[in-house]
Amino acid sequence: MSAVRTGRDGAAWTLTLERPERGNALGEALTDALHAALDAALAGGARLVVLRGEGRNFCTGLDLSDLETATEGDLALRILRIEILLQRIHALPVTTVAVAQGRVFGAGADLFAACDHRLALDGAAFAFPGPAFGLVLGTARLAALVGEGAARRLLLAGAPVPREAALEMGLATAGDESGLAAVREAAGRLDPETVAALHARTRRADDAADLAALARSVARPGLKARVLAYRAAMAR
Numbered sequence: 001m002s003a004v005r006t007g008r009d010g011a012a013w014t015l016t017l018e019r020p021e022r023g024n025a026l027g028e029a030l031t032d033a034l035h036a037a038l039d040a041a042l043a044g045g046a047r048l049v050v051l052r053g054e055g056r057n058f059c060t061g062l063d064l065s066d067l068e069t070a071t072e073g074d075l076a077l078r079i080l081r082i083e084i085l086l087q088r089i090h091a092l093p094v095t096t097v098a099v100a101q102g103r104v105f106g107a108g109a110d111l112f113a114a115c116d117h118r119l120a121l122d123g124a125a126f127a128f129p130g131p132a133f134g135l136v137l138g139t140a141r142l143a144a145l146v147g148e149g150a151a152r153r154l155l156l157a158g159a160p161v162p163r164e165a166a167l168e169m170g171l172a173t174a175g176d177e178s179g180l181a182a183v184r185e186a187a188g189r190l191d192p193e194t195v196a197a198l199h200a201r202t203r204r205a206d207d208a209a210d211l212a213a214l215a216r217s218v219a220r221p222g223l224k225a226r227v228l229a230y231r232a233a234m235a236r
Contacts, residue, residue, distance in 0.1 A: 011045055013041040015041070015049060015052070025059065034085060047187045049094055050180075051111065058102060061107045062079065084211070093193065098111065100172075102123065104127075112126070117174070134223065
């Protein structure tokens with residue numbers, strides 16, 4: 001079974017993360033499946049891509065199910081490949097929507113933040129715990145959405161942010177799906193070349209700088225030990 005389920009309704013494509021038993025956490029298989037699904041959507045003439053998560057949670061972050069056997073290199077490569085995926089989604093030449101429920105944590109929150117429209121359903125909660133184990137992931141994208149001060153507070157605290165606060169600060173753009181039909185209609189107005197040009201001119205994120213900062217953070221010795229310590233602290 002694929003890690004991503006695809007659905008198509010005209011030029012609107014829905015990509016659903018299908019690892020609910022792992023909280024749809026991003027690992028190698030899910031990252032590769034998302035790339036493949038995006039390839040198919042673009043080749044199929046998509047004008048709108050909607051991201052969803054199967055089950056209780058949209059995406060709980062980085063898949064650490066094999067942490068005991070993974071090497072530091074394994075972890076570093078996994079994290080870097082996730083950032084490349086996030087940058088791709090952020091720059092897609094089509095309109096993107098994330099529809100999030102439950103936990104939207106870590107890389108899952110970064111996936112949410114990479115989209116044009118970000119719908120936080122009732123009960124959704126958001127957290128950016130990566131700095132707790134030394135990661136610097138997606139900071140420019142987050143700062144562009146909520147402002148530098150709010151981004152610093154989110155990243156330094158790492159605590160879950162409820163849906164209402166996410167809406168107030170601009171991390172989420174809507175609290176339900178009532179406007180999705182209008183988003184779909186608007187997405188069909190512009191061709192991909194125009195959307196790509198608009199994205200390039202209206203977004204302040206510096207992909208190269210973000211990737212470099214992330215690479216430096218994962219290259220620090222002791223990445224696996226920091227992740228293990230963080231996981232043990234969360235289990236207490």
